[in-house]
Amino acid sequence: MRYWTTEDRPAGEQFSYWREVICEAFTPLAAELPGARRTGRAYAHEIRSWVRSSRLTATNCAEVSSATQLITHGPAEVRRTVTDHVFVNLQISGHCIGTQAGRRCVVEPGGFALFDTTREYGLEFVADDRSQEWRCVSFRVPRARLLPLVADLDAATATTHDGSSPGLARIVASTMLSTWNGLDALDPAGGSDRLRDTGRADLDAGLRAAVNRYLAAHLRTGDTSAAAVAARFGISVRKLHQLYEGTDRSFSRTVMALRVDGCTRELTAPTRAGTLTELAARWGFADLSHLNRVFRAHHGCLPSEFGDREPAGPCTPVPAAVRTGSIPGRPPAATIARRP
Known part of the structure; x- marks a missing residue:
């Protein structure tokens, strides 16, 4: 189990550290805080965030907590991506507005959506008003593994699947959550005794x-x-x-x-x-x-x-x-x- 947190970083370094964390844990991504624009100076925003991540066979599983922000996988990030994956993101708190291939979806807690790293996409995560954070569980699945299972993968991204309604979406959401919560028992490399902060070095x-x-x-x-x-x-x-x-x-x-x-x-x-x-x-x-x-x-x-x-x-x-x-x-x- 790998663990990153911004908590031990000075406020002025937290956001730049966070941008590197999401690239290390997921795929090449660019992050921007609400209203932030480059001015030639370093970002001075405090952003309390953490990621727990673990591999399960060919799939990588992670839980993420952070503040409101826009995360993009744009043309430059697509060019830097060396492996083809699909992210299946299950929203736990807050909500996410996702875009890909001209489609736009809003994912509320309990819902999930797919995003393909071979194409551009955007994720606007909005924190819950009370907790001031959003959380999601994300599964990074090799694209080749999903192609036989999804009739038209290109048309399936940036589409909300409501895990609170009866049907297949509820089964998938429940399986994702139970897999993540029981990962220590499924993965011999897991376990709280192996949890380590891979942040600074x-x-x-x-x-x-x-x-x-x-x-x-x-x-x-x-x-x-x-x-x-x-x-x-x-x-x-x-x-x-x-x-x-x-x-x-x-x-x-x-x-x-x-x-x-x-x-x-x-x-x-x-x-x-x-x-x-x-x-x-x-x-x-x-x-x-x-x-x-x-x-x-x-x-x-x-x-x-x-x-x-x-x-x-x-x-x-x-x-x-x-x-x-x-x-x-x-x-x-x-x-x-x-x-x-």
């Missing part, structure tokens, strides 16, 4: 990986300064730098290493276009001298020497301890891997 690692993917995709076209990246992920600059503490590279050295990797890929491409000065400019270096210093710190030779050493091996790699200690400036003379 796992989610920091997940957030750091997401930042690294964003950096790699935007090195040449976007603002990769610490302030801009922190705002993009809804965290403080201080928190961004903390994500890299205890790793091989700081945030700034990670950015620089990714720039070097980009230059290296171009230098090893079958065809190369432009001069080294243009290469330096494309990958965000101040000038060719800057590229030369950083490139030699990483690879032990200059970019101009790099291609001449193929295919036997471009350069003598510089040890990681030296490399991480030398960026962005020149490493100590005794530690540079020099040519014979």
Whole structure:
């Protein structure tokens, strides 16, 4: 059983943490609080939320509690989704307004609806007035498992099934709830003694990986300064730098290493276009001298020497301890891997 909670996070970090939680526990998703819009600053909203999640054979089961918000699985999230699943969401408290394939449904407590991760969808969860939370139990089912069971799966999503009315919907809702409540007995890996907070270390690692993917995709076209990246992920600059503490590279050295990797890929491409000065400019270096210093710190030779050493091996790699200690400036003379 995995468990995440925002309770032990500072208020200013809770929402950004929560966005990473729902992606880790479910599928790539984007979340937005009521009336919130990006202003270039980190979100400062407090949001009390938790997720309990456990696997049962090929299905993942989870119970979620949070505050009113809009959760979307848009074009960018669909592109990032690597597995095809259908979510069957049973509402416990509050209600959900779901949209997919041009359909709109309202799911009240006791009802459920299906949403397909291969297509875009939106979930507007609205908290109960008294408890100020909504809760649902969600089953993530492999899409291939449902195709033989549902006559037209594409037409079955974003449609409310009322579990309070007699019929098949009531049986499905009751089975979902009893399965979740009895999961510890069904799953040997479950049990309250195995319940653990996977929040801080796992989610920091997940957030750091997401930042690294964003950096790699935007090195040449976007603002990769610490302030801009922190705002993009809804965290403080201080928190961004903390994500890299205890790793091989700081945030700034990670950015620089990714720039070097980009230059290296171009230098090893079958065809190369432009001069080294243009290469330096494309990958965000101040000038060719800057590229030369950083490139030699990483690879032990200059970019101009790099291609001449193929295919036997471009350069003598510089040890990681030296490399991480030398960026962005020149490493100590005794530690540079020099040519014979």
